[in-house]
Amino acid sequence: MNARIGYIAFNTFREAVRDRVLYNLIAFALLLSGAAILVGEVSIDIERLVVVNLGLTAVSLFGVVIAIFIGIGLVSKEIDRRTLYTVLSRPVRRWEFVVGKFFGLTGTLVVNTFLMAVGVLLALLYVAHRFEKMDAWVLVAFYFIILQFLMVCALALFFSSFSTPLLSAVFTFALFVIGSLAEDLRGFARLAPGVAGGLAKAIAYLVPNFSALNVINQVAHGDAVPGRLILYNTVYALLYSAMAISAAALIFQRRNLK
């Protein structure tokens, strides 16, 4: 990796960590542990199911909000506050800046997810008293959540490369919601006739398929995640993120920084 990208990524990570974004997680972990204790008290036999479902869904939603928030904030903040001027007046290419930012944000989100995962696993341990073999699939669900964050982060960077922070947040969140329903969309597309069907199909395949990355219900029931799905999801998320980042870099390359 180009050294400058590494420097930008590390600086982005350092800024995000010091910006107290991660401190919110402590509150989140505490809340989750409290909820797990409560759930443990009121559920009989399905404590594990409820904790895994509740925990993973919360991590996913909470993380997406953070990914959008810092993904958009960090780039537009650099433009608004003109910190970007002193970076781009150095031997730094614009695409290096975009890619460095992406890696820095990704690093922040991975640390984020790791801490939240620890919170969920501790809650799980509290209600189930011990870990079982099937709990390993919960880790796969966390991995898919990280892949989801990668894509959200790339989309946030893509939108903020040409749009205002507010619109970028709206677009990214809207795509996250639509993408979470991607499988349903594909189903509709198969049913729709003619041109409308073709159009629906194109849209269904263009939006990010977040629903394939959602295995929360499956792992909550202790079902295994096929290895092929892990491979497909990994390749899909990496390719989709790479495309979004490349588009962001291309747009940013030609942008006038007013």
Added chain:
Amino acid sequence: MAAIEILDLEKSYLVGFWRKRPKVALRPLRLTIETGEVFGFLGPNGAGKTTTLKLLMGLVFPTAGTARILGLAMDDPRVKSQIGFLPEQPYFYDHLTARELLDYYGQLSGVPAKGRSARVEQMLSRVGLSDSAGAQLRKFSKGMLQRVGLAQAILHDPKLVFLDEPMSGLDPMGRREVRDLIQQLRHEGKTVFFSTHILSDAEALCDRVGVIHQGELRGVGAVAELTSETQGRVEIVFFAQRVPAALANLGAEARVSGDMVNAVLPEEQQNAALDVLRRENIKLISLTPVRRSLEEYYVQKLRPTEGRKEDDRKEESRKGVGV
């Protein structure tokens, strides 16, 4: 070799929500800055100074024209490692310390790891921030941020330094320190291109100045020449409590302050005026030709086109160039 050659650089933006129309930010600009020169780019707010600097830094793209910096095309990646830039009212990463920020910029500028931290400390000391180097930048005052900005601009020992309003937001002491720093850069053989609207700073520091207004370069001149030009008038200062009638008859514009009179009159009346003072036994304090100040040059260049052309004609006829 010219440090900067600006070749008809031009910038316009599209403005308006529905019906976009072009707004000219910079009319074709042709300007050459020599190596080792301290050049002041003067103009009121919104004149096009910052646009010019942003174009040269590659932060905005020209509508037409180009520039060569240190003999290379302005978009050549090699240019960036040889230049330093201080933006107007700089703002940096809030949660970094001054030391961390400079180290980060050193990394990006390709300053070798060995010796980078010594270089950072040297810069911090040069701008008087050694004591605050470990504090996060969000705790810094505007003046301190300006100093950090200067340190980052010269950190990698660039040959050419661009400073956008470097004195902005500084107290008198801070301004003086920045002036000293620019003087030091001159002695080190660096080329400095800075924009300002503080004329006294430009007069004290610059070899040449250019005046820009409404996106148009209105004039360029050497400060020494501009301020050495006489106006065809002399100023006589002498001890007296009133203006002698004979002096008033020579067409003097006089002002009495206490025991002193300050009179300005046409150069050709100088000997007659001295005769009057001798006759009336008045003690002369000084006699100096009235020189044009940079401010007068600036104001003249900022006037609307017709008034300016008239001034230029007068100037040429006074120099004997002819209309």
